[in-house]
Amino acid sequence: MQKSTDSISHLPGSSRRTFLKSTSVSVAGAALLPLLFQVPLTAAHHAGTKPMGIALVGLGNYAMKQLAPALQQTKNCKLAGLVSGTPEKKEKYGKQYSISDENIYSYETFDQIADNKDIDIVYVVLPNSMHKEYVIRASKAGKHVISEKPLGINAAECEDMIRVCKENGVSLNVGYRLHFDPNHQEIIRMAKEKPFGDVTYVHSEFSFPIGDPTQWRLRKALAGGGAVYDIGVYCIQAARYATGEEPIAITAQEYKTDFDKFAEVDETVTFQLEFPSGVISNSTTSYNARANRLFVSYRNRGTALIEPAYSYGGIKGSVNGKLMGYEPVNQQAKHMDAVSKSILEGTDSTVSGQEGLLDMKVVDALYKSLASGGARTEIG
Numbered sequence: 001m002q003k004s005t006d007s008i009s010h011l012p013g014s015s016r017r018t019f020l021k022s023t024s025v026s027v028a029g030a031a032l033l034p035l036l037f038q039v040p041l042t043a044a045h046h047a048g049t050k051p052m053g054i055a056l057v058g059l060g061n062y063a064m065k066q067l068a069p070a071l072q073q074t075k076n077c078k079l080a081g082l083v084s085g086t087p088e089k090k091e092k093y094g095k096q097y098s099i100s101d102e103n104i105y106s107y108e109t110f111d112q113i114a115d116n117k118d119i120d121i122v123y124v125v126l127p128n129s130m131h132k133e134y135v136i137r138a139s140k141a142g143k144h145v146i147s148e149k150p151l152g153i154n155a156a157e158c159e160d161m162i163r164v165c166k167e168n169g170v171s172l173n174v175g176y177r178l179h180f181d182p183n184h185q186e187i188i189r190m191a192k193e194k195p196f197g198d199v200t201y202v203h204s205e206f207s208f209p210i211g212d213p214t215q216w217r218l219r220k221a222l223a224g225g226g227a228v229y230d231i232g233v234y235c236i237q238a239a240r241y242a243t244g245e246e247p248i249a250i251t252a253q254e255y256k257t258d259f260d261k262f263a264e265v266d267e268t269v270t271f272q273l274e275f276p277s278g279v280i281s282n283s284t285t286s287y288n289a290r291a292n293r294l295f296v297s298y299r300n301r302g303t304a305l306i307e308p309a310y311s312y313g314g315i316k317g318s319v320n321g322k323l324m325g326y327e328p329v330n331q332q333a334k335h336m337d338a339v340s341k342s343i344l345e346g347t348d349s350t351v352s353g354q355e356g357l358l359d360m361k362v363v364d365a366l367y368k369s370l371a372s373g374g375a376r377t378e379i380g
């Protein structure tokens, strides 16, 4: 689906929009243009074109400690714009990354990004409940979008984002960086190629003790929920790609030790997913523990373990106790390069909005299960 709309994305920034407006063709119609002209849009088409310009929206920890530095190592994209509500950050990071004033926006002036031809992709790195608004505004400005996880605060929000991006002919992607780590790629390969047969069981845990009680991650209105929204989504993602299946039902349990700090959001949640083949996964996510692992058991005497599994670096995978031994990678640089490449080449993104939607369907069902006292709840 994204493939056809992305086929026109070789027209960067505003020129692409002007093109669509001036020719009065629908997005679907525009996608047919390469066919009409008998010109396949391949990578060669973009040889010699400049890297895609990315604007970061929300200059917090992840944007400025991980993404901006990673963008100094990318080949297919570069840091081209900044969007922030904090004047000091605009000043500081604008200077640090040599971003001209015309490419620096506030949330109020954000929509003017539509006229900026340096910016092809908007990367939304805001608190979770703000993702939808900025994804939609970016897509209406004619920009391709990457949103941080979780894509939205429920599946309905994700569906809206996917629909609006499609209507505007732009690509929607999620910040799922682990798809670009070779250890996780090996787990995905093992689900497909089955060197040890079918997957029989997945165990996935991601937890850390959260600090500052005043932070937005503990406010439901901004975070959507607690550990589940922030780090539990990694366990859901991992269970899905480790099995190569979509879960059909979930059973969830919640535990709380600090009722003040976690008055609005979940502290610790355990959950079990059932997959169509009968395989189950078991996960724990908590803001009050330390755990960071993915374990997969295969039918024919095979096991895989990644620990730590979900960090930015130091990922260590092993199969039957033998280290996978991959060189470390910059996950963020690879992620943004891969998204840019998929846009440039008009190919499907491995981290499309659909991935975010499927995870949020699981999250919706998880909270239904909790609300019903832990009943088995179908995902759909």
Ligand code: NDP
Pocket: 058, 059, 060, 061, 062, 063, 083, 084, 085, 086, 089, 125, 126, 127, 128, 148, 149, 150, 175, 176, 177, 216, 222, 230
């Ligand atoms: P931070 O709190 O560090 O940064 C969020 C930024 O959003 C703020 O610095 C601020 O930037 C802006 N903002 C705008 N409105 C608000 C508001 N009402 N409250 C707080 N901040 C606001 O968060 P993170 O960078 O840790 O997380 C941002 C997003 O990235 C989240 O969705 C999170 O899930 C995701 N994330 C993903 C990771 C990954 O590995 N993929 C890792 C960490 C986070 P400004 O001052 O510039 O306006």
